[in-house]
Amino acid sequence: xxxxxxxxxxxxxxxxxxxxxxxxxxxxxxxxxxxxxxxxxxxxxxxxxxxxxxxxxxxxxxxxxxxxxxxxxxxxxxxxxxxxxxxxxxxxxxxxxxxxxxxxxxxxxxxxxxxxxxxxxxxxxxxxxxxxxxxxxxxxxxxxxxxxxxxxxxxxxxxxxxxxxxxxxxxxxxxxxxxxxxxx
Amino acid sequence: xxxxxxxxxxxxxxxxxxxxxxxxxxxxxxxxxxxxxxxxxxxxxxxxxxxxxxxxxxxxxxxxxxxxxxxxxxxxxxxxxxxxxxxxxxxxxxxxxxxxxxxxxxxxxxxxxxxxxxxxxxxxxxxxxxxxxxxxxxxxxxxxxxxxxxxxxxxxxxxxxxxxxxxxxxxxxxxxxxxxxxxxxxxxxxxxxxxxxxxxxxxxxxxxxxxxxxxxxxxxxxxxxxxxxxxxxxxxxx
Ligand code: SF4
Ligand code: FES
Ligand code: FES
Numbered sequence: 001x002x003x004x005x006x007x008x009x010x011x012x013x014x015x016x017x018x019x020x021x022x023x024x025x026x027x028x029x030x031x032x033x034x035x036x037x038x039x040x041x042x043x044x045x046x047x048x049x050x051x052x053x054x055x056x057x058x059x060x061x062x063x064x065x066x067x068x069x070x071x072x073x074x075x076x077x078x079x080x081x082x083x084x085x086x087x088x089x090x091x092x093x094x095x096x097x098x099x100x101x102x103x104x105x106x107x108x109x110x111x112x113x114x115x116x117x118x119x120x121x122x123x124x125x126x127x128x129x130x131x132x133x134x135x136x137x138x139x140x141x142x143x144x145x146x147x148x149x150x151x152x153x154x155x156x157x158x159x160x161x162x163x164x165x166x167x168x169x170x171x172x173x174x175x176x177x178x179x180x181x182x183x184x
Numbered sequence: 185x186x187x188x189x190x191x192x193x194x195x196x197x198x199x200x201x202x203x204x205x206x207x208x209x210x211x212x213x214x215x216x217x218x219x220x221x222x223x224x225x226x227x228x229x230x231x232x233x234x235x236x237x238x239x240x241x242x243x244x245x246x247x248x249x250x251x252x253x254x255x256x257x258x259x260x261x262x263x264x265x266x267x268x269x270x271x272x273x274x275x276x277x278x279x280x281x282x283x284x285x286x287x288x289x290x291x292x293x294x295x296x297x298x299x300x301x302x303x304x305x306x307x308x309x310x311x312x313x314x315x316x317x318x319x320x321x322x323x324x325x326x327x328x329x330x331x332x333x334x335x336x337x338x339x340x341x342x343x344x345x346x347x348x349x350x351x352x353x354x355x356x357x358x359x360x361x362x363x364x365x366x367x368x369x370x371x372x373x374x375x376x377x378x379x380x381x382x383x384x385x386x387x388x389x390x391x392x393x394x395x396x397x398x399x400x401x402x403x404x405x406x407x408x409x410x411x412x413x414x415x416x417x418x419x420x421x422x
Contacts, residue, residue: 071366081349081375082366090354090363 034062035073042077049078052088056095065096101136101143103181106160107174110149117170118157122146124171125178142181190256205247205258206234216260217269217298219276219387220335221248223405224412225344231335233272233298236260244268270302278309279358281316281330282388288401289389295333316361321371324378324394329361331390338362338382338391345411348375351382362390384408 041058045051055078059070066089075085089095107113107122122133125144129137136143152158155167161177189198190208197212204227209216219231229249236247239257244265247258259265276282276295284290316329339351339362350373354363365373382391384403392401406422413419 068366075366081343081352082373083349083352083354083363086363086366087352087354091356 037062038070038073039077042074047078049080052078052080052085053092056085056089056092060095065099067097098136099140101141103142103162104145104160105142105162105178105181106145106147106150107133108148108150108152108156108158108160109146110153110156112149112153113157116156118159120171121157121159121169121174124175128175128178137182142178188252188254188256190252190254190258192258193260199252201252203252205236205245205250205252205256208252209247209258209260214260216247217301218248219294219298219333220337222337222341222385222408224409225337225340225385228336228340231272231276231333233269235265235268237262237265266302270304271308273299273302273304274307274309276333277304278307278311279314280332281313283330286398287331287389288392288396288398289331290399292399292401292403293389294387312358314358319364319370320394321369322376322378322394323371325370325380325383325391326394327362327364327370327391328389331388332362333388333390334360334362335387336362337385337387341381341385341408345408346377346379346381348377348379350376381408 038055038059041055042051045054052074055074056066059066059074063070071085071089072082074080075082078085089097105125107118107125109118109122122144126132129142129144131137131144133144133146147160150158150160150165152165152167155165157169158165158167159169159174159177160166161181166173166177186201187198188201188203189196191197192205192209192212192214195212195214197208199208199211206216206218206221206227216234216236218234220229221227221234227248229246232246234247235244236250237259238245239259247260273295277299282295284293284296287293290296314330316332318326318328318330320326334353336353339349339353342351343349350364350370351362353360354367355361364370365375370376380393383393384405384407386392386403389401396402410422
């Protein structure tokens with residue numbers, strides 16, 4: 001779910017971005033090897049600003065999500081404004097700015113599943129977990145996501161829990177699955 | 185440079201190749217309503233208010249980003265266009281939270297002007313009443329996202345004229361909003377020079393100077409164009 005401008009800012013306010021004047025660091029100060037992978041990707045694209053999406057992909061892949069630190073690092077490396085990097089990172093579904101939960105639960109909202117009541121599944125799961133689609137529970141256990149047709153329309157409504165597909169779900173069976181995740 | 189001749193609402197006009205229909209219309213004395221267009225910065229075709237019809241095509245074309253071509257016959261005031269324009273403005277009103285009576289820009293607002301021009305008296309679309317924020321962290325200015333129509337004029341002015349690129353668009357679809365820096369409070373964005381060009385650029389009361397209250401917003405729109413001419417043509421007198 002979109003973080004509305006001011007809500008999300010309260011946490012950011014405490015950690016202002018690193019001073020903009022520094023030259024593009026060759027290595028991230030933390031010595032984290034994952035930044036090396038980022039450096040290589042940026043280098044391969046000659047630090048061209050239009051490589052932003054590729055570089056964000058690499059970052060998402062190596063870090064699991066795009067934390068502020070990483071976004072600033074990329075902005076500096078590709079010589080892009082921070083707001084541009086943030087805009088692109090929040091535009092695409094594939095990027096996530098928050099760590100995802102230990103377990104994932106994807107409900108198909110494709111046409112066939114929707115007709116078979118996956119909207120109700122989603123509602124029930126949102127209510128049970130106390131989060132909206134696209135969010136992760138406070139305790140970091142479960143991320144709830146939506147998909148557009150998994151190619152499993154024959155067993156609609158379908159959901160995928162930690163990578164395994166289950167079909168013909170009812171709100172009750174979906175809730176059971178999620179409850180066992182929460183215990184685990 | 186070669187010249188193109190065309191007709192806009194049956195008025196003959198000749199204009200250099202590469203000009204937009206909007207420029208040609210201005211030259212011909214035909215007024216086309218606009219919102220995201222701002223003299224002095226590039227056009228992006230975001231608001232779709234400037235749509236026109238061109239003979240020989242059943243598509244509608246945004247005048248601000250469509251280049252003129254030889255022999256074009258353009259219509260700007262057909263009943264279809266008038267209907268669509270009104271609908272576009274209604275959608276803008278329904279999308280945000282636009283309460284003129286308590287707005288700094290009341291009486292000096294391009295959205296309001298355009299609503300009057302297209303004859304909108306109410307919105308036929310249900311209001312969304314989105315939950316949007318106000319950022320008053322900057323010492324001189326504030327941004328009230330409730331009043332934002334996402335025209336991106338502030339984004340372009342800040343990027344193209346001031347060169348600071350404080351603003352951009354975050355998120356997608358209905359969740360879009362104008363973001364400062366890395367989703368930081370405006371007041372803590374290093375890049376902001378506090379020049380106030382975004383206040384002048386904003387067509388509504390979304391970006392305003394602190395201390396302005398209802399109906400008090402003033403803008404110096406010509407300043408932006410002046411700066412561009414000064415830079416490009418080296419003319420430093422208005
Ligand atoms: S803040 Fe004003 S100038 Fe910026 S996008 Fe919104 S309405 Fe347009
Ligand atoms: S619509 Fe859900 S699998 Fe196709
Ligand atoms: S003025 Fe042309 S699309 Fe906004």
